[in-house]
Amino acid sequence: MKRYWKIVLLSIITLVVIGSFYIQASLAAKDTLQLELEKISGNEDELKGLTIHGDYGTGNLTKNFVHEVNGETILLNNRSVIEELTTDINSHIMKKLIEEHRNFMRGKDLFPDYFFENESLVVYAGVKRDYKFNSIDFSFDIDVLDKKSNEIKSIPLDLPDTETYGWYDVVDVEVVDGQIILLTRSSLVNGGEEVNEYTFDLENQKLLSTEKLISTIRTDNSWTELSVIHDSSIDPEKYILFKTSTLKDVEKDGYFVQEVTGNEVQVYNIETKQLKKIDFPDELVDAIDLSTIIDSTLYVSSRVDSGLELSQYDLEKDEWGEKKAVDLPKYKNGYESMYTNLMNGKIYTAYLTDEGYELYIGDLRTGKSLYEGKIKVSNTSSKTDELYIHLIE
Template identity: 40%
Template sequence: MKRYWKIISVCIVTVMVIGTFYIQSSLATKGNVNVEFEKLSGNEDEVKNVIFYGDYTVGNLFRALQITNKETTNLNNQSLFQQLKRNYTVPVLKTLIEQHRTFMRGKELTPNYFYENGNLVVYANIKAKNFDIEILNKKSEETNSIQLAVPKKGIYSWIEVLDVQVIEGNLKVITRGFRSEGGNDLNGYTINLDEQKLVKDEMIHTAPAVENGWSDIILVNDLNSIGSEKYLLFKTENYEDKQVPTEGEMILDGAPKLVVNEVMVYDIEKNQLKKLVVPDEIRETLGDLSAIFHSTIFIPSQTADHLEVNQYDIEKGKWGKKLSFNLPYNQEDEGAPYIKVMSGKIYIIHSTKNDHTISIRDLKTGVSLYEGKLKVNNTREGQKDIRFHINEIEPVQ
């Protein structure tokens, strides 16, 4: 009997997971949830072409919602397979799967590996240190495959694709390679799509190995974007561990020390790299919320009662006027506002016990485009332990 305990355990867990799924699904259908948009000011068109994803909880009952200004969809009513696929697939790739199911089959669903424009869908990955490339022609539905060796692959222990772009008939694949002896490189490979051959191999930037420490290159761009981009924004950080001798050996003393912290912007089309002079207080806030729109970098930072957005014009090479937005008063038991920078706008959704405010503003000017509330309607009245929050926003494809 003991020899089968692992199989029995897996079966029990599987039954529990599936049982929980169907119990939750059954309960979810008993209470309909509808989210309505109430405009306070601005243009209602601002919420017409946007999809909101949120979580709604009543006690122990959880619902995942997809919300537009027209309808609210309870995603818990989907099949188990659909829910698992939704949980592990970012929204931008769901559309590709729905529209090009055959092309998408068998691919790693990481947005960095994809590029899409009006004519093409491109997938570029690295397997066994060789390029694995497929190009779908949307009009003809034909797929071409390209297999090429990655240059100097022997010096890297691991290589990952960070971005894929198509520029004037050439495919540009930007990778980060981790050198076997330490440190990592940002490389750009240009592949002629007609001739299906590598025409350029360029090192964009290198983060050297650090004795008693490590270095890293951190991409700041929106990793869920698969469209055309002109610039890449990234940081280079080097850390050193402080070591002290004790009883004949070296031990670590305190937290690692940051010795290099640089911000770079890379012009993909021109293959030009520029180091930015960034004030310390701004550099510290450069992270997930930061974004590039056209030729401007936007760097939001949040305090207790307001949101500040610093902006840097890449082409002019200078910092612009800092924008500041007031945030609603936040009680201790209320979650932090959800903030998204997208398409030259900033979306701020703040959940409180009484309502859920939504503010959409122009990033360049700070002008309010839409102010409103999200009202959650539920058929089960008198329920007090209700929680609702938005966790993702995406444009309608």
């Protein structure tokens, strides 16, 4: 045994050091940042299924976290290399689809915009891109899953004139009366953008028609920016919004600056195939990204000094309704001090007060508060901390 002392000693030291390091590491992993919500008023049931994404800064280190309300706070930078590769932090919607239809979901691009689900069907419509030397060949990749029979049908379709497009993407998939409707957005190689509608027959898997809904052009010193606004849900939707802003290069004191010369907001009714212009007040145009449609009412939330203001527009009658105020008396105005999301017929907003972040959940239809609470961080040793919330889903 004496002859072996060197190797035995080295082995023991190695084992003890590496072993104790990993025991320490696994203990430390448990006691990290933890987000907590402290109720001020309302119903805690509103928090069910909510996920908060944000950053937490201590000194010069920023920690990126995902918090499932009433559950664990996961620090994204704390994950190991393999965890980073294998745990996807996809949206709830995608996770649920994968759990329910594991085989159907294989090899799909996991963006909610590419999916549609109702009681009997799941439809996927992605774009396959075949990268060539100086162009991209685009083709549709459409799969339909019949939930009852578990049968999968595919509709292959090559897109014509792909060399004229710089980019091609699906923005929404809907199923109406036995027809699959795809709305696509594409940019042209020589400037400008298009929104096209493709209608397929579900029964025979055949392309019925294509229609150009919107096209913008680019001239030498002016161009148009297009935004497509709709909920990132996979449930049936009846309306989709398009905003086009015309911008121009204007010379001011020797400098060129961009100036918005016009805005237009249009709503497309997917069922009746009608494109209608909405008379949008200028001050609300920038707020349109924060909007949602419930039944046939469009809700737009805009930031005001005292909190938020909800404007509503009736898409059938084409008229603006009464504005509702969401008063957040402790709201401290400033850079990146508020995050708002409209979903499930509710408004969710996390905003900064002098005592830290607070969460407000309100009903869009009635404008009433459903839950208010404080967002607190525990389990941290840091003296200087900064919380920043950038997504609630």
